[in-house]
Amino acid sequence: MHTLTDYGFTDRIRGLFSFRFPATGTSASVPARVIRSDRGRVLLATDSGPVHALSDGAEVTGDWVALTNDDGAAPPAVVGLLPRSSTLQRKKAHDPLADVQVLGANIDLVGVVVPIDRPLSTNRLERTLVAAWDSGAVPIVILTKADLSNRFDEVVAQTVERARGVEVFTTSAESGDGLDALQARVGTGNTLALLGPSGAGKSTLINALVGSEVQDTGDVRSGDGKGRHTTTSRELIPFGNGSVLMDTPGVRGFALWDAEAGLEAVFGDIEELFPLCRFRDCAHDREPGCAVQEAIVSGNLEERRWLSYRKMERELASLHRRQSVAEQRRHARSFHKVVKEAAMAKDYRNRFRED
Ligand SMILES: Nc1nc2c(ncn2[C@@H]2O[C@H](COP(=O)(O)OP(=O)(O)OP(=O)(O)O)[C@@H](O)[C@H]2O)c(=O)[nH]1
């Protein structure tokens, strides 16, 4: 059975807890960490094992809380929340008026997971790193699937340059390379959350770090090869030395805000062309050796889709600049329209191809 120390309970948390919730003669509470929170019910790690408790719903995965200690007389309840050292939160980009949603708390390290065979665009890597810094945690970049690249040195050098001083680790779950160095960096009593697009290798990396099959990976998708697997496991996973992996569905998808998820889903094939351009800083306009222009000329890419991609990029950029609520609303609407049109164009094209 895991103790609270396995879940990252350090001297700092111990001190903070007894300061905030001093034991008095009549009432005492025990420290606990939120493994999962679900509308008024929380699953907690405590020193006497996992406990279900009632809560007011304010807690998120990773929170440290005070739990009543009534010896089973009443159902246990969360009675207090420790201040958070970091919060990973998201605001939906296409809905500027939506509430900020806290996805996880008390994360020490945010690992931005980038598969080496499918590097992120500089733009997206930058945005993800900015968001990671904003959380109060320290970001690191984790290049996965190192065994799959024959341009290893080149991609690593590129990533180091784009990561602007953020540490870059390379790993292969297949060969085991880089896992020790990553584990050493996480250190003792720290919580690591992994962000990255679907298929980046997060589950596989978690399995490799934890050393047992706690996550379903892409290998076990259902029969038709399309069914999305669901991650059924725990959301806070101890992996030695009080180190903890946080893997909630919300945190997982964080790197792609809703808007950007749309961008990737709809235009992923276009973005895959960018690394094929002769020049790394290609503006995809009149540059020689531009893979985008070549794809348009050869008929592999509809010019209309390329223009909507461009338009959407501008929309996103200006959406981020908007100040007034009214303007945000207007932009959100036109943004939605672009996404919808582009998605329809793509569906149409795919249907046409399959015939
Ligand atoms: N060769 C190789 N393949 C890997 C490695 N890591 C992951 N993969 C493969 O990449 C695919 C996707 O890996 P997952 O771990 O499921 O990716 P994920 O990021 O968890 O994806 P989601 O669950 O959709 O968020 C699987 O088929 C893995 O077997 C690696 O180090 N080497």
Ligand SMILES: [Zn+2]
């Ligand atoms: Zn180009």
